[in-house]
Amino acid sequence: MQLDIDNWKVQVKKGYLELCLLVLIRKNKRMYGLELLDSLDALAMPVKEGTLYPLLNRLTDDGLLQASWETENLKGHPRKFYALTKRGQQTLTEMEDEFKKMVEIISHLQK
Amino acid sequence: MTNEVKIEHYLLELDQALYGLPVSQRAEIITEIKSHIRDSMEKDPAANVDQVLNKLGPAKTVADRYYTMKGIPTPRKSSPMRRLLKAMVITAAVLFGLIFFSGVATIWYFSPLIKIDDAGHRVSFLGGTIDINDMKGVVKVGSLEITDDGIRSFPFNGESDLAGSHVKTVRIPFNTAKLDVDSSADRALKWKCKAASGAGNTDVAVKGDVMTLDLDKLNLAKCAISLPVGIAAEFVGSNGKMDIQAANQNLDIKMSNGKINIHPDHSRVYDFDVQVKNGVRDSSFPHSQAKDAVKIKINLDNGIVKAE
Numbered sequence: 001m002q003l004d005i006d007n008w009k010v011q012v013k014k015g016y017l018e019l020c021l022l023v024l025i026r027k028n029k030r031m032y033g034l035e036l037l038d039s040l041d042a043l044a045m046p047v048k049e050g051t052l053y054p055l056l057n058r059l060t061d062d063g064l065l066q067a068s069w070e071t072e073n074l075k076g077h078p079r080k081f082y083a084l085t086k087r088g089q090q091t092l093t094e095m096e097d098e099f100k101k102m103v104e105i106i107s108h109l110q111k
Numbered sequence: 112m113t114n115e116v117k118i119e120h121y122l123l124e125l126d127q128a129l130y131g132l133p134v135s136q137r138a139e140i141i142t143e144i145k146s147h148i149r150d151s152m153e154k155d156p157a158a159n160v161d162q163v164l165n166k167l168g169p170a171k172t173v174a175d176r177y178y179t180m181k182g183i184p185t186p187r188k189s190s191p192m193r194r195l196l197k198a199m200v201i202t203a204a205v206l207f208g209l210i211f212f213s214g215v216a217t218i219w220y221f222s223p224l225i226k227i228d229d230a231g232h233r234v235s236f237l238g239g240t241i242d243i244n245d246m247k248g249v250v251k252v253g254s255l256e257i258t259d260d261g262i263r264s265f266p267f268n269g270e271s272d273l274a275g276s277h278v279k280t281v282r283i284p285f286n287t288a289k290l291d292v293d294s295s296a297d298r299a300l301k302w303k304c305k306a307a308s309g310a311g312n313t314d315v316a317v318k319g320d321v322m323t324l325d326l327d328k329l330n331l332a333k334c335a336i337s338l339p340v341g342i343a344a345e346f347v348g349s350n351g352k353m354d355i356q357a358a359n360q361n362l363d364i365k366m367s368n369g370k371i372n373i374h375p376d377h378s379r380v381y382d383f384d385v386q387v388k389n390g391v392r393d394s395s396f397p398h399s400q401a402k403d404a405v406k407i408k409i410n411l412d413n414g415i416v417k418a419e
Contacts, residue, residue, distance in 0.1 A: 048166070053140070054181075
């Protein structure tokens with residue numbers, strides 16, 4: 001049973017992680033990789049680096065995120081910052097609506 | 112390995128594993144991962160580079176996630192280096208196979224290597240490539256056949272009187288020939304040859320105390336040679352059949368393939384030294400320390416040496 005639960009968690013988190021990422025980026029306007037990792041870690045949603053970067057890459061390919069290289073100060077090295085695109089904002093709103101519906105359904109069922 | 116070297120090594124592995132992506136995308140990914148490593152090191156200076164790289168996971172796994180996220184299959188050939196290595200391994204394997212099979216085929220083709228039929232007076236080598244059939248009087252080397260009745264149309268006759276000359280040795284090189292050798296009654300070297308071709312190229316020359324009767328350029332020659340009394344003779348040839356009658360002078364015969372028949376003069380004393388590498392030889396060749404013994408030395412690689 002334990003294995004099934006783990007598998008279920010992985011499946012649910014797949015979509016949930018994307019939603020959380022997009023919400024986080026919208027909230028902070030723009031974020032880079034390590035920042036996102038730390039924030040997710042603080043929310044008890046640890047994500048592996050090897051998972052996050054390919055996911056950010058795909059969301060950029062899909063046109064939900066736009067990336068730009070920026071150097072914060074003279075000594076620093078360039079970082080790749082991610083921000084929501086217009087399409088990303090629209091998609092995120094749809095995703096949030098869908099998620100709210102799902103939570104409401106569960107709450108309703110649990111009554 | 113320094114930290115920089117470790118990082119570069121990891122990034123190189125990642126770059127090679129991302130082989131299936133366009134170069135600009137690869138460069139973007141590599142730069143971002145490098146930036147992440149630097150961020151992680153700056154954030155926690157106590158952390159060592161191995162920990163940071165371990166957290167990232169093996170380069171190949173990270174690359175596979177990029178492929179999965181992009182919905183493209185992981186290319187089987189992950190890098191040009193691996194392709195080259197694979198090509199080299201395949202080439203080496205094919206070459207090895209070819210050499211092995213050609214070796215087996217060669218051995219099979221030439222087997223048995225040596226077949227000696229003592230009772231049938233026959234010796235054959237390399238699956239019959241060299242065949243000395245004494246019953247039929249045929250010496251066969253490849254497609255060449257040396258017989259008593261071959262087509263030999265070019266005559267090459269002559270004689271050279273060596274009485275009073277300072278010649279001490281007569282040297283007779285030959286290629287593929289049947290030679291009937293005896294001793295003349297005087298000090299003249301006489302030869303009567305017929306050959307399929309090449310008679311015009313043959314010559315007799317004296318250099319120092321050696322006279323050379325060059326039969327090397329005669330093809331399929333059949334020669335009757337009378338050796339001068341008291342002058343040693345040397346025969347050097349590849350393939351042949353020699354009959355030597357009542358030799359009364361020292362002989363030195365070197366031949367690769369063939370048959371040598373010795374008909375000794377029983378009134379004389381002989382000192383034989385007969386060496387046959389592959390084949391048969393009579394066991395009845397006497398040795399003698401006597402001063403007047405006629406020395407006959409024979410070196411044959413493949414064939415038969417007999418005393419009649």
